[in-house]
Amino acid sequence: MDFKNVVYNAARDGKLRRLKVFLDHRTPEEVLNLIATKTNGATPLVMACRNGHYDVVEYLVERCNADLEQAGSVVFDGETIEGAPPLWCAAAAGHFAVVKFLVKRGACVNSTTKTNSTPLRAACFDGHYEIVKFLVEHGADIEVSNRHGHTCLMIACYKGHHQIAHYLLGLGANVNRKSVRGNTALHDCAESGSLNILKMLVDHGAKMDVDSYGMTPLLAASVTGHSHIVEYLIGLPEIVSRQESIDALELLGATLVDKKRDMIGALELWKRAMAIRYADGETPLPKPAQTVPVEAYEYSREMRTAEELDNLLADPDEMRMQALLMRERILGPAHPDTSYYVRYRGAVYADAGKFSRCISLWSYALDMQQAMLEPLNPMTQSSLFSFTELFSFMMGEEGRASGRGRRVPAVSFQDMLQVLEKAVKEVRAGMGLSTTHLSQASGASVSAFSPQGSSSCSPPPTPESGKTVASQTQPEPSHLHRVLVIALHLACLTMQSLARQNVYGPGSEPWQAAHSVLYQLVSLDPRGRGGQTPLHLACSEDAGLVGRYPACNFPSTILVTCLLRVGADVNALDDSGASPLHVAARSKPSASLVKALLSAGAHLDAIDGSGRTFSQLLPPDIPLPKLCNEVKHTTLACLAARVLRNNRLPYLGQIPRHLESFVACH
Incomplete structure (x- = not known):
């Protein structure tokens, strides 16, 4: 039996009798070990405080000597709060008796979560006035802000807790203090619509200041x-x-x-x-x-x-x-609402079947975002993804009635190409490359296409986080991966559009223009999650993006062919040592996809980082002969390399250096 889980569950559920059965007969060392262990990121004391089980809290502290400051992870309003001390949990949940007990036993009233949220701020969030007053009377600092710079007064104003705001102002809370993004309590009050609190702030000297x-x-x-x-x-x-x-x-x-x-x-x-x-x-x-x-x-x-x-x-x-x-x-143009409502209006036009107006507005909004926001901003990602959905929908529904009887028109190749160029531009910006380098290398929406994210349309804050602004979010490593995948989907749709218009040939101007943009993308050598190149992603079903309108499925033979044509390295390896051919094996590849890779120089007998070949990675229901002729694609050079490797013959320094890596991958 896992005693640690039993103790944790008993504390979480308030089962004091069961807790005593497992702990009363144990040595102090065993007890401390059991109650100090975290399950799902939290200790028994943290969960007992979170759920308000006073008798369990009292037992864990007085009988078991639980650490009053040992923090854990708890969930509030669907968000996981990291590093939450027991007192913070009790205050946030409104368990006054537990709060008083912990403070009486010496809990630090100004302890914080990982994002610097105090128990006092947590109590202010949900309007626990008695807890707020008690904590202040026992030394809580009303001016400690969280990592976003939001103070207790700000969150009380935003949440409309008049009594708490009045109390804090009476204590001399700084009415004009600014958060990281420059907003004051008056901003928060104005956004939430609390007129009575706003009047009170003005009476206390609140200024009409500006945010960032x-x-x-x-x-x-x-x-x-x-x-x-x-x-x-x-x-x-x-x-x-x-x-x-x-x-x-x-x-x-x-x-x-x-x-x-x-x-x-x-x-x-x-x-x-x-x-x-x-x-x-x-x-x-x-x-x-x-x-x-x-x-x-x-x-x-x-x-x-x-x-x-x-x-x-x-x-x-x-x-x-x-x-x-x-x-x-x-x-x-820098304010999130400016581009948000341009996108929203475009989405409404799309639902009405006015696709050209939608594309025009969305392009304008995307230009605005790329000019004003930092690279890989989530709002820019959202705009690019919306284009992917729209183009997929239009290609899948072309000619059918949509939006007040209108028929869905064919997507303009020029529209697709322009958005693809902007996606590649975003990848380049996200990689920190300049234009010179590139040239040398080469409220509430009702719309099906509604944009996501805006400062005034953002979800409400959590007890810990406070209000944040989407456009100030710093780019994460996963953001480049997502933008790269979006760019590849746009490229795939663009190539499919060319094929449908019967201009998919080397002599056509559209063909050359599309391949030129793809060449720019490949020349950047961008890497997605796990070190995957664009060719890896084009070969992977995991790179599938648009679920509602799947006009472009991955793996994509047409995209793989185009990437290879503009110079993508067919034998490039990701962080796991897999080539695009290995990735394709795990994604139920078609014969045409495998043929394209093999014709470009992929090796059937090459091994990945785990020592497995293409045929060994294939699903059991897809035999190798169904995809290709193994003999046709096995060269004498491959056989010779295999002999050297299988017989562990020394070859380093014995063969030309440029052949050593060739032998090593077999």
């Missing part, structure tokens, strides 16, 4: 659609200027158009903003000149007079373009 995107709390309220917050703040001329009021009303109107589909409400707000611009007795504040009309916006320009605004109700589509124009002008 240049967003004021007033604009944050406009973006999230909290009109009551906007109306209150623009009524405070001592902290809000005329221009800020105008921007807030126009942005709120854009939010009503895109998030709530309230065209009449939006038009009223825009008219109010126009009236403020040209108020009697005030200096006029005209809109800035729009120098270059945007093709993706149908070359629309912002309405500059009240008369022009009056005509908008007759043209809902023009109102949507106005919303995009205003949001981009006010928020700027």
Whole structure:
């Protein structure tokens, strides 16, 4: 019997009697060993505190001498919290009696999780006022922030806990303190819509400051659609200027158009903003000149007079373009919501069967993201993946009715090629290579194609993490792998499109253009997860990406053929010592795929890092003769190398050096 699991389960489930049966008769050393062992990342004490089992906690501490500071992993709101001390767990879950017991026994009130979240901040998250007050009275520091710079006051304001916010302000909490991304408690309050708390913050000297995107709390309220917050703040001329009021009303109107589909409400707000611009007795504040009309916006320009605004109700589509124009002008291209709503509008057009407008808007949003965000940003990944889904859908449904009776048109080769070029550009940027190197080497969406991720549309924070912004996420190693896979899918779709249009030949201009982009990708020598090259991934069914619209299946013979044609190394090895042929063996390859690899110089008898050949890696239901003629693809050089290896004959220094690696792989 695994006694450690028994003790853990008993503590987690509050089974004190069972716990005593297993521990009371043991030596102190055995007891300490059992209760100090972590199961699923947590100790028995951590789980007892997490679940509020007071009698179990008391027993583990007083009878078993459990370590009050030994942290563990617990789950809150679906997220695993690493390094959570017992007191943090009890405070986050609202178990006041357990909190009081632990503090009385000497638990550190300012202990933190791995992301620097304190028990006090955890209690503030879910509004456990009595616990908050108790912890403060016993020395908890109200100004300790988590790794994102979010303080107890900020999270209380965001979650709308008026009593806690009032209490913290009474203790002198810094009302204008900024988080890592530059937001204050007033920002959090404006985003969550808590007017009473916001008024209280203003009374305590909260300033109309800007975050790292240049967003004021007033604009944050406009973006999230909290009109009551906007109306209150623009009524405070001592902290809000005329221009800020105008921007807030126009942005709120854009939010009503895109998030709530309230065209009449939006038009009223825009008219109010126009009236403020040209108020009697005030200096006029005209809109800035729009120098270059945007093709993706149908070359629309912002309405500059009240008369022009009056005509908008007759043209809902023009109102949507106005919303995009205003949001981009006010928020700027760097703000996540700017590109998010461009993508959202494109998705709505796609659902309506207006695919060309969708592609135009998504391309514009992708250009914006690649210009403003760091390489491999999750939002850029999402945009590229959306194109992959859209193109797959269009190719699979071509000619069929979709979106109000419209027929799905053929995908434009030029559209595909342009997106593929942008995907390769993202791979290059993610690898840290310059353009010079490359040239030398070569709210709530209802749309099926809706984009994912935005600052104002992001999921709520957890007790530990606080609010974060997707566009500030640092690229991870897995991000390059994902972008590389997306690029390969786009390449596969592009080549299939060429084949369908009967221009898949060396003499055609599209053929040369597509291969040129693939050559650029191969020349970068990008490596995905496990050191896999593009050719490895093209040979792997694990690289399959688009589940809903599988127009492009992996392994892909057409993609493998094209990669080989532009110089992909057929015998390149990944981190496990496998070649593309070995990867293909594990992915139920077709005869045409195997033929393409063998014709390019792959060796049937080459071994991977585990000493297995292609035939040994094949599934039992796919015999080698079904795929190729072994004799035809076995050369005298291969046989000679095999003799040297099988008979362990010395060959290093005895044969030309360039042949040593050839022998070693057989």
